[in-house]
Each structure stands twice: as C-alpha cells, then as structure tokens.
Amino acid sequence: xxxxxxxxxxxxxxxxxxxxxxxxxxxxxxxxxxxxxxxxxxxxxxxxxxxxxxxxxxxxxxxxxxxxxxxxxxxxxxxxxxxxxxxxxxxxxxxxxxxxxxxxxxxxxxxxxxxxxxxxxxxxxxxxxxxxxxxxxxxxxxxxxxxxxxxxxxxxxxxxxxxxxxxxxxxxxxxxxxxxxxxxxxxxxxxxxxxxxxxxxxxxxxxxxxxxxxxxxxxxxxxxxxxxxxxxxxxxxxxxxxxxxxxxxxxxxxxxxxxxxxxxxxxxxxxxxxxxxxxxxxxxxxxxxxxxxxxxxxxxxxxxxxxxxxxxxxxxxxxxxxxxxxxxxxxxxxxxxxxxxxxxxxxxxxxxxxxxxxxxxxxxxxxxxxxxxxxxxxxxxxxxxxxxxxxxxxxxxxxxxxxxxxxxx
Ligand code: 7TS
Numbered sequence: 001x002x003x004x005x006x007x008x009x010x011x012x013x014x015x016x017x018x019x020x021x022x023x024x025x026x027x028x029x030x031x032x033x034x035x036x037x038x039x040x041x042x043x044x045x046x047x048x049x050x051x052x053x054x055x056x057x058x059x060x061x062x063x064x065x066x067x068x069x070x071x072x073x074x075x076x077x078x079x080x081x082x083x084x085x086x087x088x089x090x091x092x093x094x095x096x097x098x099x100x101x102x103x104x105x106x107x108x109x110x111x112x113x114x115x116x117x118x119x120x121x122x123x124x125x126x127x128x129x130x131x132x133x134x135x136x137x138x139x140x141x142x143x144x145x146x147x148x149x150x151x152x153x154x155x156x157x158x159x160x161x162x163x164x165x166x167x168x169x170x171x172x173x174x175x176x177x178x179x180x181x182x183x184x185x186x187x188x189x190x191x192x193x194x195x196x197x198x199x200x201x202x203x204x205x206x207x208x209x210x211x212x213x214x215x216x217x218x219x220x221x222x223x224x225x226x227x228x229x230x231x232x233x234x235x236x237x238x239x240x241x242x243x244x245x246x247x248x249x250x251x252x253x254x255x256x257x258x259x260x261x262x263x264x265x266x267x268x269x270x271x272x273x274x275x276x277x278x279x280x281x282x283x284x285x286x287x288x289x290x291x292x293x294x295x296x297x298x299x300x301x302x303x304x305x306x307x308x309x310x311x312x313x314x315x316x317x318x319x320x321x322x323x324x325x326x327x328x329x330x331x332x333x334x335x336x337x338x339x340x341x342x343x344x345x346x347x348x349x350x351x352x353x354x355x356x357x358x359x360x361x362x363x364x365x366x367x368x369x370x371x372x373x374x375x376x377x378x379x380x381x382x383x384x385x386x387x388x389x390x391x392x393x394x395x396x397x398x399x400x401x402x403x404x405x406x407x408x409x
Pocket of ligand 1: 091094
C-alpha cells in the first residue's frame with residue numbers, strides 16, 4: 001500500500017491551508033472522501049435520484065437496487081450472516097440510542113446492571129444513563145489500568161449475573177487502544193448479558209467480523225470510513241432484532257396501518273422509518289468498495305507503522321505527555337497528547353497556522369478526561385492517506401509550539 005498513490009484519490013488533500021500544504025491529522029473526527037465516493041453520490045443525484053421501496057418506475061427500481069446493494073456490501077464487509085441484521089441509521093450515535101431505547105427499555109428493570117467503561121465516547125454513555133434512569137437499572141463503570149487499557153480481570157470483577165448489557169468501544173477515539181472485544185463478549189455471555197460494541201473507530205481501520213467477535217450489537221458511522229456524513233449502521237443479531245420494537249414510527253416501516261393498530265415490516269425495514277438515507281447508503285457502499293480494494297489488512301498495518309513512528313518521534317518533543325499505551329501494536333492510529341504549560345487549543349492553533357489539522361478539546365469523552373485528570377488534550381489521528389513526512393511536519397510544529405510558548409512566558 002502506497003499512501004502517496006492513495007492520496008491522488010482524495011481531492012481535498014491537494015490544497016494549501018494558511019499558505020502551507022494541508023496536513024490532515026483529524027480523521028478520527030471525520031475522514032476525507034475519495035473521488036469514487038463523491039462520484040457515486042453525484043451519479044445518484046444526477047442519474048437516478050428517486051425514493052426507494054415505493055412505486056414501480058424505473059428510477060425507483062434503480063435507487064432501490066443501489067440502496068439494498070449497499071446493504072449487502074455492508075453485510076459482507078462486517079461478515080453479518082444476513083442483510084436482515086444490517087440496519088441503516090444516521091450514524092453510531094443513532095445506532096447506540098436505538099439499542100438503549102428499544103432493547104434497553106424492554107429488558108431492563110430495577111436491580112439490573114449496565115456495564116460500560118471510563119474510556120467511552122459520550123454516545124456510549126448518555127443513552128445508557130437515560131435508560132438506566134427510566135428503568136431503574138444501575139450503570140457501572142469498569143476501571144482502566146494505568147496505561148488506559150481494560151483488563152479482563154477488571155471486566156470479570158465488574159460483570160455479574162445481574163448485568164444485562166455490556167457496552168464497550170472497540171477502539172478508543174482518545175487513547176487509540178484496541179479493546180479485547182471477543183474476550184469481553186465471552187465474559188458478558190457467561191453472565192447472561194448481551195455485548196454491545198461501539199465500532200465507530202474500529203470499522204474504518206481494521207477488519208471487523210461481527211460473528212467472530214460474537215457481539216450482539218455493533219454500531220459504526222460511514223463518515224469515519226471515507227463515506228458520506230449522515231449514514232451509519234446498526235448490526236444486531238436477528239434473534240434480538242426480531243423481538244425488538246422500532247423507536248421511530250411512520251412511513252416505510254409499516255406493513256398494515258389501521259385506525260388504532262398497525263403492524264411493522266419485517267427486518268431490517270421495521271427500524272428504518274421514513275425516507276431512508278438513500279444517497280448516504282450508496283456512498284457508504286462506494287466507500288466499502290474503496291477500502292476493500294486497498295485491503296483492510298494493509299490499512300491496519302499502515303496505521304500501526306505510522307503510530308509506531310509517531311510515538312517514537314513525538315516522544316522526543318520536550319515536555320510532551322502522550323496518553324495511552326506506549327506499544328504501537330496495542331493501538332490504532334490515534335495519538336492524544338499534551339505539552340507542558342501549553343493549552344491544547346493553543347497547540348492546535350499554532351499547528352493550524354502551518355496547515356496542520358489536529359483536534360483539541362475533550363473529544364466527547366469527559367469522563368475519560370476526568371480519569372486522566374486533564375480538562376482537554378490535543379489529538380493527531382491518522383488514516384490510510386497519511387505519511388511519515390506528515391508526522392515529521394507535526395513534530396516540527398510541536399517543537400515550534402513549545403519554543404514559541406517558552407519565549408512568551
Ligand atoms: N463513538 C466513538 C468511539 C467515536 O469516536 C464517535 C465520534 C462516536 C461514537 C459518534 O459518532 P457519530 O458519527 O455518531 O458522531 N468521535 C468523534 C471524535 O473523536 N471527534 O469527533 C467525533
């Protein structure tokens with residue numbers, strides 16, 4: 001895999017920002033899009049824009065075929081056993097809310113426990129807080145080890161026979177750690193709980209196999225995996241989805257509507273109320289084709305290499321504190337850091353002046369910030385189009401930042 005060749009597919013990368021070539025190191029927030037995805041959207045809107053699953057006209061049939069074709073691409077990409085288990089949503093947030101609201105409200109009551117971790121994104125915290133309040137269930141946090149990883153021992157000590165739901169992120173958007181989901185799912189199942197996985201940061205970067213992980217639900221977003229915004233996926237085991245009630249009611253999702261009672265379509269459509277995200281799904285299908293052409297194994301290996309290089313180079317910057325494990329094999333391409341006596345927003349602002357885009361803030365993980373005892377951090381995140389030269393530029397930018405603020409104060 002040659003990132004310099006791949007970059008040619010991403011028009012946005014070929015521009016200057018503040019007079020410098022753009023160095024985009026914020027793919028954990030959202031990834032850039034290749035021409036193949038942009039063209040798939042363009043082709044749909046120019047050539048066969050039409051609603052799906054309605055009427056019999058030719059454009060409608062083409063749109064339906066493309067939309068359902070994208071569902072099959074997703075199924076294959078994550079190795080779900082059937083397209084009935086693949087629900088299109090607006091993103092990871094909507095997917096996790098759907099599980100909490102639908103599965104949670106039907107299966108939780110007082111005395112039951114939901115187990116999550118201190119490293120979760122707000123999207124995998126707040127839906128559980130809300131459903132815990134409504135059902136009387138309690139929310140428990142598995143503690144992290146000193147380097148920010150989750151130990152299976154801590155997991156075993158936290159999950160009990162009262163636990164009904166375990167919901168953990170596959171890859172952390174802050175620490176970059178890859179959690180042992182398969183082993184955690186085993187602990188959940190041994191205790192009679194289901195395993196929910198926030199796959200927002202893993203699906204773009206490593207090969208996901210939902211059957212191998214043996215998770216009950218798995219959520220991810222298209223926009224972090226070279227696809228468009230506004231589309232995501234909820235995978236769920238059919239045995240659960242079949243018993244669950246939709247959370248949105250209206251057009252598209254019904255079978256029969258009477259004056260006082262209605263019935264729902266079969267899976268997966270009962271969870272897709274209203275006109276679905278047609279262009280988004282088609283764009284996601286094109287994104288999956290693109291990623292598969294590059295090869296998920298190649299993307300993963302490239303990111304491990306970049307992470308190892310970045311960890312080594314960045315740790316030479318005086319006064320830097322890098323969060324999470326030091327071993328690059330334990331992490332994906334996300335490096336979160338702070339520089340002594342410099343606010344992360346200042347770090348990001350100085351880097352931006354040199355065309356380098358990193359994120360600063362709490363990264364939608366305030367409980368993790370509290371655990372790390374910081375109010376905010378800076379974060380560089382890498383993807384298939386990033387190069388070692390860009391990491392060199394980041395490191396030069398960090399040295400400059402440090403020097404600039406040492407002179408000011
Ligand atoms: N879960 C994780 C682990 C995430 O990183 C994100 C987004 C979400 C859930 C929510 O995804 P959405 O597509 O529904 O918004 N994370 C980030 C981030 O780290 N910076 O900006 C968005």
